[in-house]
Amino acid sequence: MESNHYWLKGSHSLQELFQGIGKPVQYKSGDRLFTQGDMTDYFYYLIDGAVKVVVNWENGSEKTVMNQEGGMLGVVTAINRIPQFTTAIVTKPSTLIKVDVPTLIPYLSNKPEWILSFCQEMGAKVHLLTVQLSTMTFLTVEKRICYTLLMLSRDIGSDTSQGLKIPARMTDQELANLVGTSRATISKVMSSLKKNNLVTKIKNHIYIVDKEGLRNFVFSNDSMTWNLSEGN
Structure with missing residues (x-):
């Protein structure tokens, strides 16, 4: 899977996996999928459209962490049961699948062929954030x-x-x-x-x-x- 830097397209190879445990739903521009600080046991898979992921600071300023045209959103915090550290905002009409973690885990254990693709997509996000941290530092x-x-x-x-x-x-x-x-x-x-x-x-x-x-x-x-x- 190609690792993008700021515009994360994701891998559509996981779409079949998530369609097996969730139903695609249409979202309109301006919809918030989750907000910074939320506790969730679900995340989203973006099939088509676009979502902006931002971080808000206490002084009211905002930084865009990434723009996505595919892939998973909010997965790390949902799996680890920690507060969301970003806000995800739909920026144009989009189709997403809401994935419940309690449903996903046993599903993956029965279909191990999907685990590598799942880990690769999570790795792409880590790569993106590492690149951004490097530019901020140096x-x-x-x-x-x-x-x-x-x-x-x-x-x-x-x-x-x-x-x-x-x-x-x-x-x-x-x-x-x-x-x-x-x-x-x-x-x-x-x-x-x-x-x-x-x-x-x-x-x-x-x-x-x-x-x-x-x-x-x-x-x-x-x-x-x-x-x-x-x-x-």
Whole structure:
């Protein structure tokens, strides 16, 4: 299974498993599947649509942990019977299966062929969170923004005549939530990246014009993206 960084698509190989113990249900945009702090003995499997997983801090700020277009949601906390540490919000009409853990465990014990796929999908989430922790630890906020753009282009990007297009429409605030910074910082960095012909933005679609240049900055010793054009 492919491990994505910010846009987790998941593996549809588990869909058959969960359809054996749950019924697909339609959810509308804005529905909350679970809220941070909830205790649940169930999780969800996303068949189609999109769900945003966020963390809210006490000061009211929000960080997007991942965007999902498939796969499991809330599984770790449900299995371990600990409070949910994220909130899951449906962002477009979606089809999901609600999976009860007390039903799943004996079902898996009778169908061991599904256990590897189940563990692989959980491993993809751990990989995603590890990548995000690494960027938070080792990269400045400016470089985190650039790195996030690179990972989004890798996960869901498509080549166009105007550059590598990130097809998901994304406002400055939505990108700020994903990176864990302010809208003002996103605006300032994006302005600098545009001036240096690294990215452009058309109708809330971000295009990476110079992928190699963006990557070189992330792994360089330069400090601030808005200083890149100084001295040129």
